[in-house]
Amino acid sequence: MNTKLDNKIAFESSCEDYVLRTEANALSSPRWHEFNEAKWGVKTHKIAVSESAKKYPCIEGTFFLNKKNQIVQPPLNAYTPILFKSTPTNSPRRLYHQRSRLSEKLIHHMLDIGVSNNVLFLPTDYTDVRPWKWANFDVGVRYTFLMNFPYSIEKAGPSVRSRYRKLCQNGFRVERTNDMSLIYNCLIETEIRNGFSHSLSLKDLELAQDIMGEDMMRSYVTYSPDGKPVSGSVVLHKENGRGISWLVGYKRDYAQDSPNTLMDVFCFSDLHKAGATGIDLVGANMKSVADNKAAWGGEMVPYYTIELNSWKTVARSIRDYVRCKNTLRSKV
Structure with a gap:
């Protein structure tokens, strides 16, 4: 893999073949991945999903795998880096369908690998999380500035x-x-x-x-x-x-x-x-x-969290409901 070339491409906003629709940052850097591997004992797994034989549009991402080869988000990682590269179009309809189809492929890939009982944080500019919800993931929302x-x-x-x-x-x-x-x-x-x-x-x-x-x-x-x-x-x-x-x-x-x-x-x-x-x-x-x-x-x-539905997500929902109810009662 040509790391220097990969980094150069990741931080260009556009070229003749694609337009980068999501921000790239240090979390996409191989050096950040290397530190996580050394500190947390995870493995880096890079993916790129595209439509049929076409190079673009595509979604590129980096996941970390635990010792069971399941996708996890290590501590002190703000987001799971995902980059969406569309074709050079300004059509909302085309952009919607490109991102939706690629998100579905990305989810299939994630499920094929295996996802741990761990919450993953999507980047702030990845705002359409419905494909994960439709695939039986528990979707939450958090905020940043x-x-x-x-x-x-x-x-x-x-x-x-x-x-x-x-x-x-x-x-x-x-x-x-x-x-x-x-x-x-x-x-x-x-x-x-x-x-x-x-x-x-x-x-x-x-x-x-x-x-x-x-x-x-x-x-x-x-x-x-x-x-x-x-x-x-x-x-x-x-x-x-x-x-x-x-x-x-x-x-x-x-x-x-x-x-x-x-x-x-x-x-x-x-x-x-x-x-x-x-x-x-x-x-x-x-x-x-x-x-x-x-x-x-x-x-x-906002930024969104995704997690496979399990007994943990059910238990958390019950806990949050009880906390909310108690808070409302205390204000009465």
Whole structure:
């Protein structure tokens, strides 16, 4: 396989033979796949489905397989990358039929491989999930915020602009870093404070950087006025694609300063200079998180989840129903 050629094709928006109808990003990169294989013990399975003998239209995708050779979505993967390449047409009717027929073929391929009892997240621009629903998949919806570049702080709400000005005035600063221990320490404090785990060690972060490189895995640190690292983040970048927010954390003692605000503005500018079209803030499914991300002035968009119907999906539906009923009762 000619990886360089594949990457070049994946990030062109159009050519004589096809038009790329879905965004390509770092999740389609072989380097990202290599890290997932090394960290999570999965295998990469690339697919391309087309109509009869024609090369286009087609859907290209990358799935990860577990030890049972079933499709899974490893932890810390924002989406399962799927690219839809249509013929050069602007006809809604033709585009609808091309995508529908190819989605059906993709689903048959997925079922032939085998799908684990694992939720898969489709990319934000893959909005027609009816073929999965018709094929007895459980379909859900989640939300995220997309920011387009160039970005101006004036697009943000008053609270964000105020925090940004105070951080600048008080002498906080942001730099890119290749010292993963700075990122790791910020992540660990966030995990302890919020009671969860990224399941990433310092060695894992260093491995990720070794595999993906500093250009693709862009890491940022905010420093306090006295030079202490107080927040850190990692974004996955691919030129001509949308950045994917991957990891973020901050030190508890500086929570009142909201150091991530300055870091995010720096990150947006850095990604734009590196050729990114925007950034996906990845996830807005908790009210507090959604409210914070909305303040940046991006567009809230849905993305869809798919999962084979099973006892797990039935049990989850019952659980959600009971929670909803209890919530309504508590407000009466």
